[in-house]
Amino acid sequence: MSALRTATVAEVEPALSIIPAELADAESRAWLRSLRGAGVERDEAVARLHGLLLRAARFEVGRRRPALPHLRGGDLDDVANQAADDALVAVLRRLDDFRGASRFTTWAYKFAIYEAAVKLRKRAWQGREVPLEPERWNPLPSAGLTPEAEAEQSELVDAVRNAVDTGLTPHQRRVLVALALNDVPIDVLAERLNTSRGALYKTLHDARRKLRRELEEHGLAVLDILEGR
Amino acid sequence: MKERHDLKHALRRLLGPAGPEVGCDVCFAELDRFVELEVSGADADSAVPGLRAHLEGCPACREEYDSLHALVGGERTL
Numbered sequence: 001m002s003a004l005r006t007a008t009v010a011e012v013e014p015a016l017s018i019i020p021a022e023l024a025d026a027e028s029r030a031w032l033r034s035l036r037g038a039g040v041e042r043d044e045a046v047a048r049l050h051g052l053l054l055r056a057a058r059f060e061v062g063r064r065r066p067a068l069p070h071l072r073g074g075d076l077d078d079v080a081n082q083a084a085d086d087a088l089v090a091v092l093r094r095l096d097d098f099r100g101a102s103r104f105t106t107w108a109y110k111f112a113i114y115e116a117a118v119k120l121r122k123r124a125w126q127g128r129e130v131p132l133e134p135e136r137w138n139p140l141p142s143a144g145l146t147p148e149a150e151a152e153q154s155e156l157v158d159a160v161r162n163a164v165d166t167g168l169t170p171h172q173r174r175v176l177v178a179l180a181l182n183d184v185p186i187d188v189l190a191e192r193l194n195t196s197r198g199a200l201y202k203t204l205h206d207a208r209r210k211l212r213r214e215l216e217e218h219g220l221a222v223l224d225i226l227e228g229r
Numbered sequence: 230m231k232e233r234h235d236l237k238h239a240l241r242r243l244l245g246p247a248g249p250e251v252g253c254d255v256c257f258a259e260l261d262r263f264v265e266l267e268v269s270g271a272d273a274d275s276a277v278p279g280l281r282a283h284l285e286g287c288p289a290c291r292e293e294y295d296s297l298h299a300l301v302g303g304e305r306t307l
Binding site: 056059060063064097101102103106107109110113114117118121153156160176180181185186187197198201202204205208211212215 | 236240242243244245247250252253254257258259260261262264265286287288289292293295296297299300301
């Protein structure tokens with residue numbers, strides 16, 4: 001994940017350990033054998049792997065394309081190619097992590113999809129301000145409510161706002177507001193705050209737990225609303 | 230009612246999943262196994278507890294899960 005460091009393929013030595021035969025299908029074992037081999041066999045396997053990763057990266061780019069109208073075809077193709085290159089480095093470096101719990105190709109695809117998805121989120125937010133300040137949040141929609149629903153919602157909104165303002169640390173508040181209210185992608189926020197996706201999600205998780213506890217302690221029927229009762 | 234739906238949606242995003250969930254690193258580590266189990270009709274939730282809850286709470290991991298599922302599922306139906 002965030003620990004994935006970019007490097008050139010030449011830096012990556014073939015992994016040496018051998019996967020237990022019973023844990024992988026024949027095709028996956030063949031991939032590992034070739035990638036851990038030497039000479040032409042390995043070069044050909046690396047080239048095939050790159051093609052596989054490029055296919056997965058293009059698949060991801062194609063899925064996200066409608067949401068990225070400002071990116072041109074050339075930009076998107078660049079993203080797919082960079083994602084495939086970075087995924088290739090990651091897969092070769094982490095070959096020992098593959099334990100045969102899935103097919104090798106499925107395991108490899110996830111690196112390409114991850115790399116492409118992160119790059120697309122960052123491109124989409126390039127040059128945009130990341131809203132972090134709690135005073136900018138508008139927590140819950142209220143337009144078009146009946147008077148009864150408006151009163152119920154008003155009480156809940158006040159309680160949520162109060163819990164966010166007083167029950168969380170400043171860092172928890174910034175992270176919650178950015179991720180859960182302002183739709184800032186977690187990778188974009190991680191980059192701006194110089195941290196990792198995993199560390200940010202832990203902060204978000206802790207903030208959510210605190211909020212939930214506070215609201216439930218105040219007797220608010222959050223669960224009723226969430227479950228549609 | 231639409232407003233009730235909007236309220237639920239906003240609360241869900243704020244409060245996240247109710248049950249135990251894995252973090253982003255475990256999600257990434259287990260995603261390929263989880264998706265293959267699902268595509269093959271096996272009980273992925275029992276095999277990787279807490280991963281589906283994480284997908285409810287983390288839009289980025291959810292996007293990547295959706296894509297891997299679509300890619301692998303598409304290959305299996307060919």
